[in-house]
Amino acid sequence: QKEVEQNSGPLSVPEGAIASLNCTYSDRVSQSFFWYRQYSGKSPELIMSIYSNGDKEDGRFTAQLNKASQYVSLLIRDSQPSDSATYLCAVNMDSTGGGADGLTFGKGTHLIIQP
Amino acid sequence: DGGITQSPKYLFRKEGQNVTLSCEQNLNHDAMYWYRQDPGQGLRLIYYSQIVNDFQKGDIAEGYSVSREKKESFPLTVTSAQKNPTAFYLCASLNDRTYEQYFGPGTRLTVT
Numbered sequence: 001q002k003e004v005e006q007n008s009g010p011l012s013v014p015e016g017a018i019a020s021l022n023c024t025y026s027d028r029v030s031q032s033f034f035w036y037r038q039y040s041g042k043s044p045e046l047i048m049s050i051y052s053n054g055d056k057e058d059g060r061f062t063a064q065l066n067k068a069s070q071y072v073s074l075l076i077r078d079s080q081p082s083d084s085a086t087y088l089c090a091v092n093m094d095s096t097g098g099g100a101d102g103l104t105f106g107k108g109t110h111l112i113i114q115p
Numbered sequence: 116d117g118g119i120t121q122s123p124k125y126l127f128r129k130e131g132q133n134v135t136l137s138c139e140q141n142l143n144h145d146a147m148y149w150y151r152q153d154p155g156q157g158l159r160l161i162y163y164s165q166i167v168n169d170f171q172k173g174d175i176a177e178g179y180s181v182s183r184e185k186k187e188s189f190p191l192t193v194t195s196a197q198k199n200p201t202a203f204y205l206c207a208s209l210n211d212r213t214y215e216q217y218f219g220p221g222t223r224l225t226v227t
Contacts, residue, residue, distance in 0.1 A: 105157035
């Protein structure tokens with residue numbers, strides 16, 4: 001059973017602080033990991049991709065991957081009210097690494113940035 | 116302007132009717148996907164197609180059908196056999212260099 005687990009929240013963070021979002025996945029052979037942001041009533045928007053262990057930074061966002069622990073996280077620095085959204089963790093569990101079989105999504109963490 | 120379009124944005128149907136959702140992309144991507152999202156839930160894979168004239172069932176294909184006659188187009192039909200069709204339907208395509216999937220704006224289907 002392919003599973004991606006996230007804490008549903010809501011996670012409330014003061015403006016300007018660091019928001020930390022976590023995700024665990026069940027399939028040890030997973031190759032590709034993604035974070036999507038979804039505003040209410042809208043479609044998911046890709047914000048980060050990570051493929052190897054360690055940290056990947058893009059602006060205020062940092063994705064962290066630990067394949068041994070089957071754990072991926074997203075840090076948002078200097079949180080803004082516009083960051084308030086649901087964040088979906090997605091994992092490609094295609095054992096061939098081809099990526100074309102579709103993604104397995106967590107249910108998302110609802111993040112609220114308090115002004 | 117490259118991207119994925121879905122139409123219509125909102126769709127209302129009576130129970131027992133089949134309905135077809137449109138998805139078009141001009142990103143030149145080979146692989147395309149249909150997901151369903153229910154309130155408070157993650158996305159669940161309905162069907163995907165890795166190449167023209169070929170498609171595979173996802174995790175929840177029952178009550179749905181698809182076709183892939185053109186690279187740019189991947190329509191989804193919600194049939195009367197689908198027990199709970201009311202949902203937010205999302206189409207995506209895959210960048211096969213990065214394995215990143217990009218989503219269209221979605222179609223919100225309500226069946227009464």
